[in-house]
Amino acid sequence: MATPVAIGVDVGGTKLLAASVTADGTLVDRLRRTTPARDEGRFLDVLTEVILELGVDAPIGVGVAGMISPGGVIRYGPNIGIRDLPLAELLSQRVGHAVTVTNDASAAVLAEQRVGVARGLDDVAMFTLGTGVGGGLVVNGRLVFGAHGFAGELGHVVVAAGGRRCPCGSRGCVEAYASGTAMAAIARERLGDHGATSTLRGEPELTGRVVTEAAEAGDELAQAVLAEAGSWLGVAAASVVNAFDPQIVVVGGGAAPRAAPWVLPAAMQSMQPHLLGADWRQAPALELASLGDDAGVVGAALLATEGSGTSSVRAAGVRGGEP
Amino acid sequence: MATPVAIGVDVGGTKLLAASVTADGTLVDRLRRTTPARDEGRFLDVLTEVILELGVDAPIGVGVAGMISPGGVIRYGPNIGIRDLPLAELLSQRVGHAVTVTNDASAAVLAEQRVGVARGLDDVAMFTLGTGVGGGLVVNGRLVFGAHGFAGELGHVVVAAGGRRCPCGSRGCVEAYASGTAMAAIARERLGDHGATSTLRGEPELTGRVVTEAAEAGDELAQAVLAEAGSWLGVAAASVVNAFDPQIVVVGGGAAPRAAPWVLPAAMQSMQPHLLGADWRQAPALELASLGDDAGVVGAALLATEGSGTSSVRAAGVRGGEP
Numbered sequence: 001m002a003t004p005v006a007i008g009v010d011v012g013g014t015k016l017l018a019a020s021v022t023a024d025g026t027l028v029d030r031l032r033r034t035t036p037a038r039d040e041g042r043f044l045d046v047l048t049e050v051i052l053e054l055g056v057d058a059p060i061g062v063g064v065a066g067m068i069s070p071g072g073v074i075r076y077g078p079n080i081g082i083r084d085l086p087l088a089e090l091l092s093q094r095v096g097h098a099v100t101v102t103n104d105a106s107a108a109v110l111a112e113q114r115v116g117v118a119r120g121l122d123d124v125a126m127f128t129l130g131t132g133v134g135g136g137l138v139v140n141g142r143l144v145f146g147a148h149g150f151a152g153e154l155g156h157v158v159v160a161a162g163g164r165r166c167p168c169g170s171r172g173c174v175e176a177y178a179s180g181t182a183m184a185a186i187a188r189e190r191l192g193d194h195g196a197t198s199t200l201r202g203e204p205e206l207t208g209r210v211v212t213e214a215a216e217a218g219d220e221l222a223q224a225v226l227a228e229a230g231s232w233l234g235v236a237a238a239s240v241v242n243a244f245d246p247q248i249v250v251v252g253g254g255a256a257p258r259a260a261p262w263v264l265p266a267a268m269q270s271m272q273p274h275l276l277g278a279d280w281r282q283a284p285a286l287e288l289a290s291l292g293d294d295a296g297v298v299g300a301a302l303l304a305t306e307g308s309g310t311s312s313v314r315a316a317g318v319r320g321g322e323p
Numbered sequence: 324m325a326t327p328v329a330i331g332v333d334v335g336g337t338k339l340l341a342a343s344v345t346a347d348g349t350l351v352d353r354l355r356r357t358t359p360a361r362d363e364g365r366f367l368d369v370l371t372e373v374i375l376e377l378g379v380d381a382p383i384g385v386g387v388a389g390m391i392s393p394g395g396v397i398r399y400g401p402n403i404g405i406r407d408l409p410l411a412e413l414l415s416q417r418v419g420h421a422v423t424v425t426n427d428a429s430a431a432v433l434a435e436q437r438v439g440v441a442r443g444l445d446d447v448a449m450f451t452l453g454t455g456v457g458g459g460l461v462v463n464g465r466l467v468f469g470a471h472g473f474a475g476e477l478g479h480v481v482v483a484a485g486g487r488r489c490p491c492g493s494r495g496c497v498e499a500y501a502s503g504t505a506m507a508a509i510a511r512e513r514l515g516d517h518g519a520t521s522t523l524r525g526e527p528e529l530t531g532r533v534v535t536e537a538a539e540a541g542d543e544l545a546q547a548v549l550a551e552a553g554s555w556l557g558v559a560a561a562s563v564v565n566a567f568d569p570q571i572v573v574v575g576g577g578a579a580p581r582a583a584p585w586v587l588p589a590a591m592q593s594m595q596p597h598l599l600g601a602d603w604r605q606a607p608a609l610e611l612a613s614l615g616d617d618a619g620v621v622g623a624a625l626l627a628t629e630g631s632g633t634s635s636v637r638a639a640g641v642r643g644g645e646p
Contacts, residue, residue: 067599067600067604075600075603075604076600076603121470122470123469123470123474135566137566137567139462139463139467140462140463140465140467142463144462144463144567145568146446146567146568146569147444147445147446147568147569147570147607148568148604149568150565150568150599150600150604151446151566151567151568152566153565153566153568153599154565154566155599156561156562156565156597156598156599157480157562157565157566158481158482158558158559158561158562158597159481159484160483160484161482161483161555161558161593161597168599168600168601169596169601169602170596170597170598170599170601172558172597173597232484235481235484235495236481238479238481239479239480239481239562240566242473242476242477242479242480243458243460243474243475243476243477243480243563243566243567244460244467244469244474244475244566244567245468245469245470245471245472245473245474245476246469246470247470270484273492273493274479274481274484274493274495274496275479275493276390276473276476276478276479276491276493277390277398277399277473277491278491278492278493279492280398280399281390281398281471281473284470
């Protein structure tokens with residue numbers, strides 16, 4: 001069996017996945033925990049515990065659902081309820097290894113670009129569909145962090161100025177149209193339309209998952225809702241393609257695999273006419289991610305192995321603590 | 324006087340500027356011509372003529388209003404009426420020097436990032452306001468070309484899906500709201516509103532320039548039109564900032580300097596609330612370009628000096644022809 005080269009940790013709003021990862025992105029041992037939200041002490045304890053339990057003498061990469069400043073500081077993680085926590089520094093002191101911290105969707109796009117569906121491609125955009133919409137960008141083969149570490153927030157590309165209210169506080173972000181939460185909201189509105197028939201009527205708690213399950217069972221309203229979400233996703237994808245011309249737009253995140261049969265064709269159909277040169281150029285591929293829930297762990301681990309010598313890792317934030 | 328290190332040529336839809344350029348971006352000799360549109364033979368002749376007239380033994384960079392494929396091929400230049408012309412190859416055969424071809428707005432952002440208002444900053448986005456809206460991106464200090472050379476088309480970031488018709492054939496692009504052409508169109512609509520008073524009423528030919536001149540003369544409707552264009556520009560800028568997190572968003576192009584007093588404050592005001600983390604993060608600077616009409620020439624020349632050893636120049640397209 002190949003030797004692990006790093007530990008990857010993916011910290012989502014509700015669950016935390018940690019694993020030892022080989023150079024080709026294979027997970028060796030894996031651990032799963034509930035994310036301790038709104039409690040920095042417990043948060044650090046659980047991270048420390050899983051890293052020590054995996055017990056690999058290697059660097060550690062952590063992907064976090066939040067905005068990460070250079071130096072590995074969680075500036076703002078609304079879903080985990082943490083602000084201004086210098087995670088890389090505190091965690092490396094505890095575990096005695098270098099720790100790299102990055103945004104979870106940025107970790108995911110790196111994984112897909114290195115060992116997933118976008119393998120071997122230099123320019124890759126990714127949207128992650130879940131409770132919200134995340135994103136990440138690889139340009140010239142390198143993850144884009146931006147000036148303050150906040151790049152890749154493709155969920156907040158605006159598709160309709162003044163449109164639907166987004167959880168971020170703004171309006172018209174693609175997250176407000178294509179997240180699981182948005183799918184449920186759109187379904188609720190359509191059920192309110194006079195004469196709409198659907199198995200969703202009477203569902204006690206309408207969520208993105210419930211909508212997707214109804215679509216799979218053949219419910220036409222649910223299918224139309226997913227296609228609507230997809231068509232807004234395609235508009236955001238077009239803006240991203242016009243801005244940086246990737247070979248592929250990857251769609252991942254927890255909601256993607258099952259919603260894909262309705263979301264992806266609609267996204268492709270709405271993206272294409274919004275591309276500059278639509279009448280003669282070939283649209284980039286728009287494809288489902290291949291690493292599923294492992295993408296964040298794999299990408300965080302791979303980023304950690306790239307060492308502090310690269311500016312990408314410097315930007316993501318490495319703190320010393322040699323073993 | 325410093326020695327020129329390259330020749331830069333900026334080919335716009337109506338005029339063509341060529342100059343010998345020093346390493347610090349100073350123009351030494353400069354020539355101006357009318358762009359021969361819809362005539363490949365004349366187009367090549369005029370370019371050859373200005374380059375030979377400048378007579379500098381140095382590489383040549385050409386910025387063109389159009390979509391440029393690797394290898395320096397003009398794939399699509401609607402304003403100059405040229406398609407699928409292998410400009411770098413044909414021109415280097417004629418002038419006996421390496422020729423680099425890139426998009427004109429990409430050349431402009433490179434110039435602003437190397438020697439203009441964004442000097443020393445690694446991550447820069449630029450919008451150019453003219454007849455249309457162009458754009459360019461610098462990430463990690465390097466111009467972004469994308470997978471097919473089409474990156475940086477920020478004029479076609481969508482601000483309102485299904486909105487105003489854009490000259491590109493799509494709807495809702497920021498170009499359809501913030502170009503000179505769009506400013507005139509918005510003014511025409513506002514003049515149609517019942518009771519609107521303005522010195523613009525009765526203008527035989529309403530253009531972006533006429534609107535700007537009226538704004539400068541104190542016309543409130545004209546000022547409101549420019550502010551409206553600016554507020555749409557701010558939405559597009561927010562999408563770009565959420566995606567790339569640059570230190571600065573530069574606004575240039577022929578229409579920018581005089582429209583800036585109304586466009587820039589409105590753009591800043593609408594950009595800020597659309598940024599993820601708007602309530603705590605500092606918005607990037609949004610500033611007027613400093614190189615004016617010279618930006619394209621300077622950027623094209625600087626790109627040419629970076630040699631075929633860098634992938635950016637490979638992507639922009641270099642053809643041999645050593646002297």
